[in-house]
Amino acid sequence: MKLLHTSDWHLGKNLEGYSRLEEQEVVLDYLVDLVNKENIQVVLIAGDIYDTANPPAKAEQLFYQTLKRMSNHGQRLIIVISGNHDNPERLVCAGPLAREHGIIMIGYPKTTIEIGQYGKHQVVAAGAGYLEIEVEKERAVILTLPYPSEKRLNDVLYEIQEEEEKKAESYGQKIGELFSQLEKHYREDTINLVVSHLFVQGSQNGGSERSIELGGTYVVDKNLLPQKAQYIALGHIHKPQVLGENLRYSGAILPFNKRESKYKNSCNIITVAPKEVPLVEVKELPNPKPIKVYRLENYQEALEVCKETSKEDSWVYLEIKTDSYMKEEEIKELKKWKDSIVAIEPILAEQEEKEEQSFHRELPMEELIKDFYKSQFQTEMDEELYQLFLTIIRNEDDNETDSVSITGNQ
Ligand SMILES: [Mn+2]
Numbered sequence: 001m002k003l004l005h006t007s008d009w010h011l012g013k014n015l016e017g018y019s020r021l022e023e024q025e026v027v028l029d030y031l032v033d034l035v036n037k038e039n040i041q042v043v044l045i046a047g048d049i050y051d052t053a054n055p056p057a058k059a060e061q062l063f064y065q066t067l068k069r070m071s072n073h074g075q076r077l078i079i080v081i082s083g084n085h086d087n088p089e090r091l092v093c094a095g096p097l098a099r100e101h102g103i104i105m106i107g108y109p110k111t112t113i114e115i116g117q118y119g120k121h122q123v124v125a126a127g128a129g130y131l132e133i134e135v136e137k138e139r140a141v142i143l144t145l146p147y148p149s150e151k152r153l154n155d156v157l158y159e160i161q162e163e164e165e166k167k168a169e170s171y172g173q174k175i176g177e178l179f180s181q182l183e184k185h186y187r188e189d190t191i192n193l194v195v196s197h198l199f200v201q202g203s204q205n206g207g208s209e210r211s212i213e214l215g216g217t218y219v220v221d222k223n224l225l226p227q228k229a230q231y232i233a234l235g236h237i238h239k240p241q242v243l244g245e246n247l248r249y250s251g252a253i254l255p256f257n258k259r260e261s262k263y264k265n266s267c268n269i270i271t272v273a274p275k276e277v278p279l280v281e282v283k284e285l286p287n288p289k290p291i292k293v294y295r296l297e298n299y300q301e302a303l304e305v306c307k308e309t310s311k312e313d314s315w316v317y318l319e320i321k322t323d324s325y326m327k328e329e330e331i332k333e334l335k336k337w338k339d340s341i342v343a344i345e346p347i348l349a350e351q352e353e354k355e356e357q358s359f360h361r362e363l364p365m366e367e368l369i370k371d372f373y374k375s376q377f378q379t380e381m382d383e384e385l386y387q388l389f390l391t392i393i394r395n396e397d398d399n400e401t402d403s404v405s406i407t408g409n410q
Helices: 020-037 057-071 089-091 095-101 150-157 161-170 171-185 299-308 328-337 350-362 365-377 381-393
Strands: 002-006 042-046 077-081 105-106 116-117 123-126 130-135 138-144 192-199 233-235 241-245 247-249 264-273 281-286 291-296 316-322 341-346
Touching: 002 020, 002 233, 020 057, 020 116, 020 264, 042 138, 042 233, 057 077, 057 095, 077 192, 089 105, 095 105, 095 316, 130 171, 138 171, 150 171, 233 264, 299 316, 299 328, 328 341, 365 381
Parallel strands: 002 042, 042 077, 077 105, 138 192, 192 233, 233 247, 291 316, 316 341
Antiparallel strands: 002 264, 116 123, 123 130, 130 138, 241 247, 264 281
16 A cells, blocks of 8 residues: 655734745646656645644645645545644535545544545445555555544543543553554554654654643653554654654655754655555655745845846845844835745844843743743743743642643644
């Protein structure tokens, strides 16, 4: 069986207010060509299809168009799960229409998919959190775990009141327990896979996480994932990475901010048969409009950069050292040369000194977070969020909080 693993499309995401849909379209076009060229039979999309729970109509349109083209009239199976950015109910609401195109959409952990025909293929067995597919006489058992917020996880794992004490178990333990139940569906004559949207320990963050999954609360140890799985297709971290031969983040389809521009984006092609070690090929994705960051000594240098880059398709950040705030005419002049300047950040001399100092000083966590927040969002952290942060680092009992709304940007 030949599969494609991709995730974190974040359709509808903006860069400082600028739409990225055109770029997303270019990359998705590439993926449609790729699945045809490589004769991919099954596509796994591991969550964060959209950037927000309420995506713009154009983003939804792009999603449906892409799935339709990828499926090629149901010749190819596509399995989509929700990530922390997706609204699970909304993501799957086109499911009944998608089915005849061979598209399976899963919003919540422990969802049971209907058995039967999907496009040209079959779901031959299914239960809460798993399905068995048949594609050209080969069978695969796929465990599906869409983003499991702590609340969703409690809802699906413990339905009975008596199990209240189990809620106190760590997030990782709960995930481990769920997987050890699901893993029983694996067989020797099937290809055994997982698709999930999770923060697994060992991941290097991609750059856009401003998450409060600090202190390990929402992190899952990789040893708690099904050891018998031949391939585990993960979404959530935007930087592609290998946590084990069979355990990978495909990474996002584009760099979504300047920190993410430091690495290349890719997707994975997996060729696998029952009982065999899969063959994984990493395919680099096109980056139609790269994000470039320039740190400049003065206004003149900035002007030079704008002239040099005026003809190329790129997003530009200018960080300009200056003694005073920049004049409006100067900003206009820069934008006249380069129209895709996303931000001009004056670095005042005193600010630079402070940056250097704070780098060397050892501040308590309570103060560092305020500085960090201010440097990231150019505004003071509000009191509610600050208190929430304190609660977490002081390790108070916070099990009832649903982390979806406050988890970061990944
Ligand atoms: Mn994401």
